[in-house]
Amino acid sequence: MSMPVDLGSLFLHFLSLSLLSIGGAISTVPEMHRFLVERTGWLTDSGFTASIALAQAAPGPNILFVAVLGWNVAGMQGAAASLAGIMLPSTVLTLTATRWMRAHRSHVAVRAFSAGMMPLTLGLIIATGWLLALPFLREETRRWGALALMAATIALTLKTRLGLVWMVLGGGVLGALGFV
């Protein structure tokens, strides 16, 4: 079913998403899913979700889930190709734009860009959470446990200052015990 792995197009795919990743690379997760799972079949649906969960469970910036996706497609070279792709364009743009934006903070174009992009960014973040939750909702047998765990996570994040690492570890323990 799946197409043969091609490092060049893996690199180019992430390169093309770099400048679109406003609000973080996590907002381009739906697009990565379309490419890696639906179009090329390089990853399975559960492999895709597991890659992201693994990166979330580890310390460091969330962007490293891109390296894990690449790793699961093509090992070390895949990780290097995908991480380099997602980082290069945005790094160059950030370095060149930073000074200009600092100097023109109050310019109408800068404010219009920021205000105009905000609804899209928020819609994307919620769509990302929704797409990551879907595989759990589709599964018949343990659907309610997963739903309860997600609801508890949302409530704890909004209502307490509990460290996120404890929630992720707690989810791992509950999962290992077969509750989710």
Place this chain on the structure above:
Amino acid sequence: MSRPKSPRELFVAFTRLALQGFGGVLAVAQRELVERLGWLTKEEFVETLAIAQVLPGPNIVNLSLMVGDRFFGLRGALAAVAGMLAVPAVIVLALAAAYGELSHYPMAVDALRGMGAVSAGLILATGIKLLPALQTSALGRPVAFGLALLAFALIGLLRWPLVTVLALIGGAGMAIAWWRLK
């Protein structure tokens, strides 16, 4: 205010803060850079973050680039972003490699399944937490929430490609904001 003495000190500081950040580095970055090291005032931190968020790329990586650039130019930017990524990348890839072995054990798969449910919840919660930011949007509340809802529906439910949605919703948002602000 103090400042880093060398790009090397930047590298170490960013490695240190990245390793403390499970499930998000932003809160740790504020505590380390503003409160512990005193390299940025609270106002400078917020201002830098605002620009980092508007630019494409992970906001925390953009923030590292901008802080490094401010003290040592390009060398500083690269030192900070390398500190943010190098050691955590080794750790996460080691975990990914081990997961190939571990995946033969149902318990490890179930544990990751539980973690996956939590990370879906964390991202949804982040979205919910940030939604009130739209209340003060220059777009006006109804337009801002309407566009966010539309973006969610097009991406999450109808699975439209991001480029199309970005052009449509981002373009409309910027045009309306421009018209209201000028």
